[in-house]
Each structure stands twice: as structure tokens, then as C-alpha cells.
Amino acid sequence: MLPLLFLLLLAPLFLSSHPLYAAARPVPDGDHQTDTWRSFDRLLDAKRGSHVAGVADLKRYFARFGYLPESGANLTDSYDELFESAVTLYQTRFGLPVTGKLDSSTLAQIKSPRCGVSDSAVNRVNSEQKFAFFPGEPRWARPGPLVLTYAVSPTATVDYIPRADVAAAFRRAFARWAQVIPVRFVEVAEYEAADVKVGFYGGDHGDGEPFDGVLGVLAHAFSPESGRLHLDAAERWAVDFGREKSDAAVDLESVATHEIGHVLGLGHSPVRDAVMYPSLKPRQRKAELRVDDVEGVQALYGSNPGFQFSSILESDTSSSGRRRAGINIIFVLAMAAMGIVVCM
Structure with a gap:
């Protein structure tokens, strides 16, 4: 009996990342x-x-x-x-x-809520690839080591998240890409002079790609070297699901990481676990780069000399392990509900 009680206590830790558990979470109503x-x-x-x-x-x-x-x-x-x-x-x-x-x-x-970049605005070099690029494979080019500056608009923003928290979410998102390619991202105060300009906008905001309200198109970004990265101000953005309770909340860091991929020249990936997959559910967090994301961006910029591919592979493996563990726990709980004790 004790092993079963122990498993029941641990179940929330395993189930929190399991898709069957996620399906039972509150979801946005109509x-x-x-x-x-x-x-x-x-x-x-x-x-x-x-x-x-x-x-x-x-x-x-x-x-x-x-x-x-x-x-x-x-x-x-x-x-x-x-x-x-x-x-x-x-x-x-x-x-x-x-x-x-x-x-x-x-x-x-x-x-499903999704990115506003067209799925056909990208191309693959061959049918074996999963990752994709914009037509012509545009990328940022600078003499010497590649350094890109970025800034969050001081006016086109949301008022319910502290500016420091927004900046921190983007800092982490840029750092993920910088870990795998020889590109350095530098946050600057001068918005108009930045290579990458981030802002929250509503409806028709002058770039020919109007936003459409809550849980439709979440954000969009343009291919190199445009540097425009826009998020729909109508969404309920979150930097901490512990504090933000809305069932329509969207994880800012996950969307930021995805859109930075477009800024660098990546298109959408059909790999469901990839950051560059085009859709994201409310209250879902998906900010960690996967193998497909890394292979794609490195095809454009090369590999960061200090990057070890094993770190990404370990992340993929551990995620699979948690999913398998979650399935085992669900099985044990189901058996327990029927009065059957399962020894593991």
C-alpha cells in the first residue's frame, strides 16, 4: 500500500507535463x-x-x-x-x-492559436528536411562577428506585465538562439536604432498583417533583415502561469522564442515539439529549442563553437522519459481506482 501512496503523491509532478493531464486543464470557452x-x-x-x-x-x-x-x-x-x-x-x-x-x-x-506567418512563405531545400527557410534563404549579414541589437518599444506594450519582466522574457528567448549559433544579441535602449524592434499592437497596425483578437493570430515577424517582431496586444500574455490565472493566457517567452526564429530566417516546422511549429495552445509553454530548430538555424549561421548538440538531445530524451513516466502513473491510478494494486 505504501508504494501506491508514494506514487499518488508524486503523480502531479509527472502528470503536469503529460498531454492527457493537459487536456483536463481549464481551456478557453467559446x-x-x-x-x-x-x-x-x-x-x-x-x-x-x-x-x-x-x-x-x-x-x-x-x-x-x-x-x-x-x-x-x-x-x-x-x-x-x-x-x-x-x-x-x-x-x-x-x-x-x-x-x-x-x-x-x-x-x-x-x-488553434497560431503564428501569423504563412506556412507557404517558406521553402525546404529537400524533402528530407523538416526545418524550413523563407524563399531565397535570407539571413543577417554583417562584417566580422555577427551582433544584432534589439529593443522593446517603450510605447507599444501591455500595462499588466512589468516592463522588466517583458525584457527578461525576451532576454531568455534571445539567449536560447545565441547558445547554438555564433550570433550575439544585445539589448539597447534606443528603439528606433535597434536591428530587431519588438512591440505589442492591436488590429490593423500598419504592416499589412492586421491582428484579429484573442486566441487567433498570436504574433508575427518578418524575414531578415526586416527585424520587425509584433505581438497581438489583445492576447492575455503571461510570464508566470502561477500568477496569471486566465485560461486564455499565452506564454510570452514561448512566442518570443518562436518569432525570433523567423527574425533569423527560419520558417515553420511540421515537427510538433519544435519551437518553430506554428501553433501554441493557451497556457502551454514551449520555449526550449529542439533538434529540428537547431539544425535549421545552424544551416543558416553555422554552429556556435561552444555548443554541444548533446544538451539538446538530452532535453529531448528527458521530455520523452517524462511522458512515458506520466503514462505509467496514469495506468497505476486507473488500476487503483478499480481496487487493483500494481507493484512497480
């Missing part, structure tokens, strides 16, 4: 979701040949993120052959069951 994306629920099980109100809106979504041409698409509510091909491509890229119809798993992915 009122939090961006209105247009929430309306996609009515399209469940729509398939080729059907005509459902809202398909035209989803076609615009697919055009925005690179699955349909921005011009020439038939933006009606008809589920036509071209739209079916777009759904199939979307399912393939996200590792979903390829059905060609709007099943529940596809709609859930479509409605």
Missing part, C-alpha cells in the same frame, strides 16, 4: 476564441460536394496561411475540388489523418 475561427465548428464533417455557410471564411483562412491562392480562389461556400486539395495539403503538413474533409481533429488544429 467567448475567448476569435469569432471567425469559432464559427468553423459548424463545418464539422463537411466534405467535397457540400455547401455550408462558413466555407468561404475558411477559404480565406487557408488563403491567408498559404493553402489556397490569394487571388483566383472561388471564395464561395461551395466545398469544391480546389478546397478539398487545400484541406488535404493542410492535413498532410500537420500530420493529421488525410481525409480531405473537415473532421474534428482538422477543425481543432485550424482553430
